[in-house]
Amino acid sequence: MKAPRFAYARPASVAEALALLAEHKDEARVLAGGQSLVPMLNFRVAAPKVLVDINRIAALTGIKVSKNHLRIGALVRHVELERSADIARHLPLIAAAMPHVAHPAIRNRGTFGGSCALADPAAELPACAIALAAIFVVASKKGERRIAAQDFFKGLYATALKAGELLVAAEFPLPKPADASAFGELARRHGDYAMVGVAAHGSTQGGKFSDMRVVFFGVADRPQRAAEFEAALGGQAAAARTIAAALPRLDADLSPRADFHGSAATKRHLAKVLAGRVLKQMEGVS
């Protein structure tokens, strides 16, 4: 399983990277952590003519807390997210997700941007981004644009990124008091892609659920927000019984596809069980 031939370039700046992407168009692919792309090359299911290695572009690194948001650079490695005090403090949902992402050797190379740009439906970070209402910052020769995480994931390995565009960062709103989150996934083996997972974020202000964003992964061709489920929680008491009562709404929200682990019915069942267990863990839930 040797990769097919390709030409390799290692730009030193975002501008250089964009120039290369513009030059080679759909014959080029961006190489970030490589933990998903390189297996594709080795299996020869992807055969780009040009690999644009962005790993040395300093502008894409860094976790920065500013007045209004926390910015995660596209090249931030999973391990950095795992170890970051800022992430633990401001985005505990991501801190909770990271130990589930593959294994240490993968996390040392895999990147936040790479995970989001790849858009594997069973990946943790895309679901977290949606749950946390992140805004993706995308650069092209024309300049920068911002895309809400909600609108970024279009399908199986499909995102809103256009040809010649590069994901450079994501901006996450800083948490408000009474914000609460919870994360969970079911996997046959630790570190596997999830059979089903859920990333939830909202507020339990005044003992009631509000601003609930409950995102499932591993159940469809993209991370899926459970709108009816969220609606059933919103305004209700932040309590286990509320969650239990809302679970049947997931039948309408989720249209899972069968996979190796089970039928659509099995997935739906597991999603409900998981949601019931995970949401109870949100701070402020009685």
Place this chain on the structure above:
Amino acid sequence: MSEFDEAAKTLLFDAPNSYVGRSVTRPNARRLTQGRGQYVDDIVLPRMVHVAYVRSPHAHAKIVKIESKKAAAMPGVVRIATGAEIALVCKPYVGVLTHLQGMRSPPQYPLAIEVARWQGEPVVAVVAQSRAEAEDAVDAVEVRYEELPAALDAERALDPSETKIHKEFDSNLCFQRTVDTGGVDAAMKSAHLVVEDTIVFGRHTGVTMEPRAILADYNRAEESMTVYHCGQSPHMMQGIIASRLSLDEHRVRIVARDVGGSFGIKIHTYGDEIAACALSLMLGRPVKFAADRLESFLSDIHARDHRVKAKLAVDRDGNMLALEIDDLTGIGPYSMFPRSSGVECNQVLNLTGGPYKHKEYRARGTVVFQNKNMMCQYRAVGHPIAVAVAEHMVDQAAAKLGIDPAEMRKRNLIADDAYPCKSASGMRFEALSHHQCMDKLLALMKYDGLRREQSDLRKKGVYRGIGLSSFIEVTNPSPMFYGVGGARIAAQDGCTIKLDANGAIVAATGVTEQGQGTETIMAQIAATALGVEMSCVKVLTGDTDKVPYGGGTWASRAAGIGGEAVLQAGLALKANILQAGAVILKTSASDLDIVDGRVVKKGTEQGITLAELARICYYRGNELPVDFQPELVVTRHYRVKDYAFVFSNGAQGCSLEVDIETGFVKLLKMWCVDDCGRVINPKLVDEQARGGIVQGIGGALYEQCLYDDRGQLLNATMADYLVPMAAEMPDIECAHVETPTKTSMLGAKGAGEAGTGGAPAAIMNAVNDALRPLEAKVTSQPITPEIVLRALGKA
């Protein structure tokens, strides 16, 4: 000294400096921790080239046209060869054992010719300067296929309307056999209770960490071939390569150095490996084939694809009266050469219910060809199925009668003093210890405490399960396993042992090492026989030029058969050494012994070192009498004569918890009590048990080769095919019972496969034990969360 002299055995094995029964560390382990292993892919030879294969993307297809001009012109390409071209230098092979009556399989060629019969079958060989360039050219070879209907459902394989894979046969039947004691129907009719079930086992595979690899080097000048191979049975391969490529067998040398896991996967004849040898012959230079992981999943043998219908009749006290099974298994489109793909089913027929006292047994086995990957022997061949079926039925009957599963076994296991005796299926047992093992297991598990805890937790809605299994295990096979059926696979084994000029002991043995510790235990035995420290002993394995003709390592034969040959050779060398010592020390040999590397007068410190004795014998012959010639190199062979197989036995236990909402099964702990006769190295036996149990866990809970309705293997990656990983595995407690076999002086039976044979049964029983209060039951493996949820009516 008679080899069955109990006093002599005691003197030898229980002596203070005996290594038998000691958990010494492995001398060959340290270099592996330093990355100094020599696996086939590590070996580089001058002018070496690499082969990659175009493999059939279809389960069944006519090969209409092969267009390779473009590929041949690509960078680095040396040669492209089709199946027809390889067939010009390579004879086909037929995987049939004549003692499996009626078994049939057509001749098989290394590469498909005219028709491809499984997805992944090699079709075209591409040889290039590097593996990457070979793969580039593989992508450029154009093969036009005409898809044919594929036979994929074993249940329908024999329907007249089903695609016949081989035109020359009237059906897809490979082999069928029935065992019948004659009284099953009567026993079923008069029984107090008959329980019935259908148990399904998913096809799965070995997944050795080192994929298969071979490096063949043909020397035109000498018409000789040296083959570096990761195989378990070098002499067998020597014969196969020589006969298929029309080379003189003594001019073919097989070398097996470090092997990264085998488990039976690396004991078969793979077309891609034979073709690599053929290509070396054609090109006159070294050709390396190193399978990648995708190829491994598509073409390493699969195993354990069975559907078993079972019926058990018991009386009102739970005594087993009759057992009946109907086993259907789907193999590949050919029976694998040379061990045949009928042995797994045959073992299921022979072994199901083996530990138990019932007199009546009827078993029918049907082996059918399919357009899926080849199937053949994989660790504990057939045992995981045989044991799981019997143990499941025993538990089912016990539950219906309200008898505790442990008590049920106590009533039905063959008594420890009933031997020698035969199983209902006709297997001859020398001496087993089912009750002793079960008692020890229950004590180890603190079984009663587990039951109490289970009961307490059930009240809190926590579903724990406790599962037991009793098993027999085929070890130390005689020629009745393969040789009798025409296969050129040695059941005997030999050891050539010498005292070298410096006083060290060098023992060359026909059994092989793949990490289980073969070389270590042979050194332990040799050192014990000769009265030397283990550090003075060097063991040679895995080179047909250097070791006596032997069988290699499989069917748990190395310790019992290889070990006995080493023991006998060691004792014979000792006798020769003492003869020389007698001459040198001017006394009689019966007055002498070897203690700590010195030939001494018994009970004294008077004597000389082996190094000194060797110096005299090798260099100072002038100091010896003219009529005395020391022979310091001795060869002895051994084969099992009195029994077809020397069975071992044991008992396993499993404690787990079922999450009845998610269907997830969490293994809490497992236990294994194994009686493998005299234990040479307790730690190594324990580690074989642990590794074997985890492979059994894989088959019971995680692993399955998933095919779609077009015969495409869907999960041919390490991410999708679920091999057990560390986080989900329990600690496994092991203990031993020792009932030495009298078929050898060493008394050792095999231990490598018992873990795998007994574990799936214990796990399935534990899951069903957990689910019993909910009136749910699983009857298929792997027991995935979905299977549990379906049993519970939740999915």
Place this chain on the structure above:
Amino acid sequence: MKAAAETLEVSLTVNGEAVKRSVPARLNLADFLRIELELTGTHVGCEHGVCGACTLRVDGEIVRGCLMFAAQADGCTVDTIEGLSDSREIEELQSAFVLTNALQCGFCTPGVLMAAQALLRDEPNPSRERIREYLSGNYCRCTGYQAIVDAIEAVAKARAARSVR
């Protein structure tokens, strides 16, 4: 800026030695080490980053050698099992592995040792459960993992005992 190229010059440090080579862009780091530098202790088991046999150290952190291209290691410091052995950095772990028989065929072992060393560097006294969790990225088909956990636990405990004195 250099244009995209199929062959590149790389300079890196491998086991403390400066190495300079011309490499195909598609040559992965594991193959580079094994074939170019004849450091065959790093093993290739799956080529999709799952089995862990190719685990080695780049700039101090464990990575999958099969998922990095040699070209990407330009300017990096690479440590393989040979380097960790020769420098005696993992001597204690290696001895513990031999003692508990934490290896059988040895194919997964270099990768496991790399991961074990990384774990103990970051977490000097992990529980058995934590060891199992961390080692989940390294497949072993021979041992069933228990002896590996025993070995790592033993080293952690020995180090903890020494630091108390």
